[in-house]
Amino acid sequence: MTTDIGERGILTPLRFGFNEEFGTLDGNHRIAVALRLGLDTVPVALFEEPVAPRPLHARPMFPDDLAVLKKIRVSG
Numbered sequence: 001m002t003t004d005i006g007e008r009g010i011l012t013p014l015r016f017g018f019n020e021e022f023g024t025l026d027g028n029h030r031i032a033v034a035l036r037l038g039l040d041t042v043p044v045a046l047f048e049e050p051v052a053p054r055p056l057h058a059r060p061m062f063p064d065d066l067a068v069l070k071k072i073r074v075s076g
Helices: 002-008 028-037 063-075
Strands: 014-018 022-026 044-048
Touching (some): 002 028, 014 063, 022 028, 044 063
Parallel strands (some): 014 044
Antiparallel strands (some): 014 022
């Protein structure tokens, strides 16, 4: 995976799901490789999620972070 991302970059965006209560990130291996390679940016697809059911890997969403994500969704 490291060799492929090093040569071609991340072809499948990371998936970041969020709502007022929590956020989830799918693509942990890809982000780990990106960090190892020192990549400045990675592609991320944003999705507004329903509050239920809450995935086990969900983490609390902070109001300031939610505001930034909603602004990106409107402008992006």
